Amino acid sequence: xxxxRNIFFALPLNPLKGTLKNCANxxxxxxxxxxxxxxxxxxxxxxxxxFKSSLFSRLNFLILTCWLFASCSGTRNLPSGEKxxxxxxxxxESASDLNKKxxxxxxxxxxxxxxxxxxxxxxxxxxxxxxxxxxxxxxxxKWLKKRGTAPVxxxxxxxxxxxxxxxxxxxxxxxxxxxxxYQIADKKRTAEVIYTxxxxxxxxxxxLDYSISDDSLNHIIQNDEKKSLIKxxxxxxxxVLKNERERIDAKLKDNGYFYFNPDYLLFKADTSEANHxxxxxxxLKDSVPQTALTIYHIRKVVIDQDYSLNEDATEIKKDxxxxxxxxxxxxxxxxxxxxxxxxxxVYLKKNEVFSRKNHAITLNRLMxxxxxxxxxxxxxxxxxxxxxxxxxxxxxxxxxxxSFRAEMDLVTKSNNxxxxxxxxxxxxxNTFHGAEILKLNMSGSFEAQLNGTEKNRYSYxxxxxxxxxxxRFITPFNINRSSSIYxxxxxxxxxxxxxxxxxxxxxxxxxxxxxxxxxxxxxKEHELTPINVSFSTxxxxxxxxQALLDxxxxxxxxxxxxxxxxxxYSFTYNEQVLAGKKMQYFFHATTEVAGNAFSLAKHIAGEKxxxxxxxxxxxxxxxxxxxxxxxxxxxxxxxxxxxLAMRIFAGVGKPYGNSSVLPYSKQFFSGxxxxxxxxxxxxxxxxxxxxxxxxxxxxxxGGDVKLEANAEYRFGIYRYFKGALFVDAGxxxxxxxxxxxxxSPFMLSNFADQLAVGTGFGLRVxxxxxVLRFDLAMPLRxxxxxxxxxxxxxxxxxGSSAWRKDNLVLNVAIGYPF
Numbered sequence: 001x002x003x004x005r006n007i008f009f010a011l012p013l014n015p016l017k018g019t020l021k022n023c024a025n026x027x028x029x030x031x032x033x034x035x036x037x038x039x040x041x042x043x044x045x046x047x048x049x050x051f052k053s054s055l056f057s058r059l060n061f062l063i064l065t066c067w068l069f070a071s072c073s074g075t076r077n078l079p080s081g082e083k084x085x086x087x088x089x090x091x092x093e094s095a096s097d098l099n100k101k102x103x104x105x106x107x108x109x110x111x112x113x114x115x116x117x118x119x120x121x122x123x124x125x126x127x128x129x130x131x132x133x134x135x136x137x138x139x140x141x142k143w144l145k146k147r148g149t150a151p152v153x154x155x156x157x158x159x160x161x162x163x164x165x166x167x168x169x170x171x172x173x174x175x176x177x178x179x180x181x182y183q184i185a186d187k188k189r190t191a192e193v194i195y196t197x198x199x200x201x202x203x204x205x206x207x208l209d210y211s212i213s214d215d216s217l218n219h220i221i222q223n224d225e226k227k228s229l230i231k232x233x234x235x236x237x238x239x240v241l242k243n244e245r246e247r248i249d250a251k252l253k254d255n256g257y258f259y260f261n262p263d264y265l266l267f268k269a270d271t272s273e274a275n276h277x278x279x280x281x282x283x284l285k286d287s288v289p290q291t292a293l294t295i296y297h298i299r300k301v302v303i304d305q306d307y308s309l310n311e312d313a314t315e316i317k318k319d320x321x322x323x324x325x326x327x328x329x330x331x332x333x334x335x336x337x338x339x340x341x342x343x344x345x346v347y348l349k350k351n352e353v354f355s356r357k358n359h360a361i362t363l364n365r366l367m368x369x370x371x372x373x374x375x376x377x378x379x380x381x382x383x384x385x386x387x388x389x390x391x392x393x394x395x396x397x398x399x400x401x402x403s404f405r406a407e408m409d410l411v412t413k414s415n416n417x418x419x420x421x422x423x424x425x426x427x428x429x430n431t432f433h434g435a436e437i438l439k440l441n442m443s444g445s446f447e448a449q450l451n452g453t454e455k456n457r458y459s460y461x462x463x464x465x466x467x468x469x470x471x472r473f474i475t476p477f478n479i480n481r482s483s484s485i486y487x488x489x490x491x492x493x494x495x496x497x498x499x500x501x502x503x504x505x506x507x508x509x510x511x512x513x514x515x516x517x518x519x520x521x522x523x524k525e526h527e528l529t530p531i532n533v534s535f536s537t538x539x540x541x542x543x544x545x546q547a548l549l550d551x552x553x554x555x556x557x558x559x560x561x562x563x564x565x566x567x568x569y570s571f572t573y574n575e576q577v578l579a580g581k582k583m584q585y586f587f588h589a590t591t592e593v594a595g596n597a598f599s600l601a602k603h604i605a606g607e608k609x610x611x612x613x614x615x616x617x618x619x620x621x622x623x624x625x626x627x628x629x630x631x632x633x634x635x636x637x638x639x640x641x642x643x644l645a646m647r648i649f650a651g652v653g654k655p656y657g658n659s660s661v662l663p664y665s666k667q668f669f670s671g672x673x674x675x676x677x678x679x680x681x682x683x684x685x686x687x688x689x690x691x692x693x694x695x696x697x698x699x700x701x702g703g704d705v706k707l708e709a710n711a712e713y714r715f716g717i718y719r720y721f722k723g724a725l726f727v728d729a730g731x732x733x734x735x736x737x738x739x740x741x742x743x744s745p746f747m748l749s750n751f752a753d754q755l756a757v758g759t760g761f762g763l764r765v766x767x768x769x770x771v772l773r774f775d776l777a778m779p780l781r782x783x784x785x786x787x788x789x790x791x792x793x794x795x796x797x798x799g800s801s802a803w804r805k806d807n808l809v810l811n812v813a814i815g816y817p818f
Contacts, residue, residue: 615658661740
């Protein structure tokens, strides 16, 4: 018995706990299952067997974990005498007060080589490389070698060479008197290099003197001196000098210097050690050819808009025609665009001075017509006896006149509705021989609720749409042609949408739009829609749907037949097209008004306009409202290609005059895959209202005001697989002036206490042209709960199936949320 007790005290592990307790309470002659020495022996065998199994499994797990960490550290299987290079440390020694953080960032760009990447203290790709065997026929070995990375060894590092590169980098940034030392800090299996740079204060530019031997060049350059990138009292920087040469070269090419090259420009520097300043002199090199100093004019322009990349110009004979001093090659077998429309986009004109800017405008505008696969501009020296003339040939390869596209999608929504969607598109180019694009779309969808409280809800729709786009402004007055590289476009759109909510209603919507779209530059875009008319009717209302509307007057008013006639304007500023920026900004503003023209006509006619007794147009109540929405985003890009994306959205809509509520299609909604991802689509708000408390079927409650903020940290996982951690917050509210008492109205004093908050993790498959997104989210704050009980983070219980069903939301979508 003492032996049994010794085991109990020495080995207090869970597998033996209950059995050894029985052993400790055993009395001779009692009813214990252990009888005599044989019972104790049998107990010992069974109990110790369980103990060994548990102990060894835990030890094995610990040993395996340690082995994996050691293996993934990348220090296993190193060649004899070698050490793993783990990176470099930069130290700056200076008696002057300098921005050392900025200087370190500059110097870090000169470090070579880069160490192996570390993930959670491990180097898994090095481990994969080391794990691969030497069997060239093994698929596993090939895969591991391909996906792995060879370890970067200390012997791969050349500290003396790197020190010189650091000194050169510092010199190019104005630190002319710097020198760098290094030492190696090694451990048992790893080593790093410590570089110490001794620097003085940088040299500043005192002045820039222009000493161009050619008078014409000198005149152009000095007239543009205010735009120079080189400023007095700024630090010397070689990259600034290079960029200044590029700027001057572009300016000269816009003034006819076709054969000029930035390498023909030379900066000479005269330094003064006493005050750490440098005087710069801009000169021409001695070996500049005469062609580079000659201004070129355009003598002849030839346009071939039916050019084939495979054709031999000597074999195919084309007719020619002259139009506005331009030669057009004509192939009668292929319908061509009217020469007048082509010349709207051609800024290279006969007898004009060559300009690279006009060259770029011509290329971009011709490609923007969406009628050509390729556009090429050839320049050749003219065969005239006089020098300084170019012949221009514009070769354009047309796209097929007609194209057909069919798309089939399977759509699933976070509100448990799933179904197929199909879109058929027929496109006709050059419809009226003016490069117009005519598109006929036919889309249809079916969706059903496959699970949830009610499984018999489903709907289907079909939507024909006709779009006609003109590559120019079509206005009742003349607009002068701009020199933008982007073509302005006018669009006419006509659509019809039939929506069948089975056992609820039928909705028919007709819509007509007339809009202009133009780009001010690469980051600024405008869209003006002076006419936007939509007319909706609802029929075949079921008893259940009518009862639902009667129970919620606000929803009933929103779903009344609406005739919306108004206009809108939107502005977009997008820096995401500027590659390489550390911080990129995006801003989008949209404003919309409707019904004012009708109300003005009513007032002129002496009729009273009131929402209590709304007026009608063509037999339907017309809507009158104003709406404004603002969206701002910021993208901070880290050096490791990870990023932090932030978004804020604010919108407000105000019904007035002939309307007491916003039309349903113009209301704001919150919740869903591109909004608050921890909540079902459109299910949040308004205010403290809980939409789950009523059975609204397909319908959701919107609001007059919307505030929303999102933050998302995006990081790479492996190749095309990306991850994200995100937090979303927001809600929608009704205005205090709204006659409906659903939820609490928007008030600046307490709106923050009514925000819904959610968080989650995302997995994305990003192959650049296509992004498939999976976001799993859960709520942290539910605004419809009682005050002081709205935060629900303390209720998180992943082990509870009931909690998971009520709180976890999986969003599947295409593209990033913002």
